[in-house]
Amino acid sequence: MKTDPIKILLTGDFCPINRCENLAINGDFESIFNDFIDVFAGNDLNIVDLECPLTLSKSARPKTGPHQKAHPETVNVLKYAGIHLAAMANNHVMDYGKKGIEDTLKLLKEHGIETVGVGKTMEDAAKPFSIKIKNKKIAILNFADNEFLSTPDGSYTCNSMDTVRCLYDIRTARQDHDHIILIVHAGNEFYELPSPRTKQLYRYLIDTGADAVISHHTHAFSGYEMYNGKPIFYGLGNFIYDWPGKVNSHWNRGYVIKLEISDKINFKIIPLKHNNENPGVFHLNAEQIEAFNKDIIQLNHIIADDKLLETEFSKYCSSVFPMYDAFIEPNFGKHIASLRKRGLFPKLFSRKKRLLLLNLTRCESHREVLLKMLKQYE
Numbered sequence: 001m002k003t004d005p006i007k008i009l010l011t012g013d014f015c016p017i018n019r020c021e022n023l024a025i026n027g028d029f030e031s032i033f034n035d036f037i038d039v040f041a042g043n044d045l046n047i048v049d050l051e052c053p054l055t056l057s058k059s060a061r062p063k064t065g066p067h068q069k070a071h072p073e074t075v076n077v078l079k080y081a082g083i084h085l086a087a088m089a090n091n092h093v094m095d096y097g098k099k100g101i102e103d104t105l106k107l108l109k110e111h112g113i114e115t116v117g118v119g120k121t122m123e124d125a126a127k128p129f130s131i132k133i134k135n136k137k138i139a140i141l142n143f144a145d146n147e148f149l150s151t152p153d154g155s156y157t158c159n160s161m162d163t164v165r166c167l168y169d170i171r172t173a174r175q176d177h178d179h180i181i182l183i184v185h186a187g188n189e190f191y192e193l194p195s196p197r198t199k200q201l202y203r204y205l206i207d208t209g210a211d212a213v214i215s216h217h218t219h220a221f222s223g224y225e226m227y228n229g230k231p232i233f234y235g236l237g238n239f240i241y242d243w244p245g246k247v248n249s250h251w252n253r254g255y256v257i258k259l260e261i262s263d264k265i266n267f268k269i270i271p272l273k274h275n276n277e278n279p280g281v282f283h284l285n286a287e288q289i290e291a292f293n294k295d296i297i298q299l300n301h302i303i304a305d306d307k308l309l310e311t312e313f314s315k316y317c318s319s320v321f322p323m324y325d326a327f328i329e330p331n332f333g334k335h336i337a338s339l340r341k342r343g344l345f346p347k348l349f350s351r352k353k354r355l356l357l358l359n360l361t362r363c364e365s366h367r368e369v370l371l372k373m374l375k376q377y378e
Helices: 019-025 030-040 072-081 097-110 122-126 163-175 196-207 286-304 306-328 334-341 351-362 364-377
Strands: 006-015 045-050 085-087 114-116 129-133 136-144 179-185 212-216 224-227 230-233 238-241 253-261 265-274
Touching (some): 019 030, 030 072, 045 072, 045 179, 072 097, 085 136, 114 129, 114 136, 163 179, 179 196, 196 224, 196 230, 196 306, 224 286, 238 253, 265 286, 286 306, 351 364
Parallel strands (some): 006 045, 006 238, 136 179, 212 230
């Protein structure tokens, strides 16, 4: 007798800040989900990428980039949508250190929301979320690029993307699970395509035993491919992430995935828009769906062609070289960068020093020592 497929919904980055945070504190969840709430109904498992701690802590950890957090009452946004599992391996969930992550884990537990991708040890963080649905055991594993994934005191950590450990973790999960789904928080921010390395890595994860790979983090949605009959999604884009000044841009577009698992894995792509003139998440209208489909077709075309993918990644790298060049100079800041761009402030690193940096970062043995040394400054 044929059974209904197992339905698992996965979203991209969820960070309930600014206007959405205010709506949540006021209990106005309808204005956060609008007509999109129907997407969460009827699924066996709803999973969201929780992109920030839910805490009142003011103790931001040392790091580069913005610090994100949301009011603890925003946990009710997850409850309202029927979220069962929060994937927490990402570069913001540790932004408020031990206090921030402990507040968040306690809050989620109190509201019956499971977690994956975080723990007190690397072994705990690497443990899959395991669930039996319709007589099938499903394992969810959650990894992230190694970007401020631990609390400064080392008391908590997210599950970092280590290709060797990934192999063992997937093999272990395969021993007693029917299906394995990987959620990966990684990629180059604001870039709509995977790098050639990322494509190779995600295919490798399928080869090691995963049944699907779903990625987010870049704040711009990407395409997907079927590899050996298994889906790889290279970027869902944001789900709910209200950011001042970001309106009608790549930031405000994305999609969620509904996996339908039977003998094989099928899927539905559900595009969305969020936090433009009105806060919250919405379905697209017919014209917007047509534009979305054209974009996905174009992105998939590039992903399928290794030469095109390399060409596009080279273009992206060229566009951000000035920013990275400024990062490695000893004098850094927007005013100095502006002066340097106009030729009014010299580059202080010589060619020889840049070759040294190349060697320290490219060589695995040197990089290992360099990382140990720099970690002292967290």
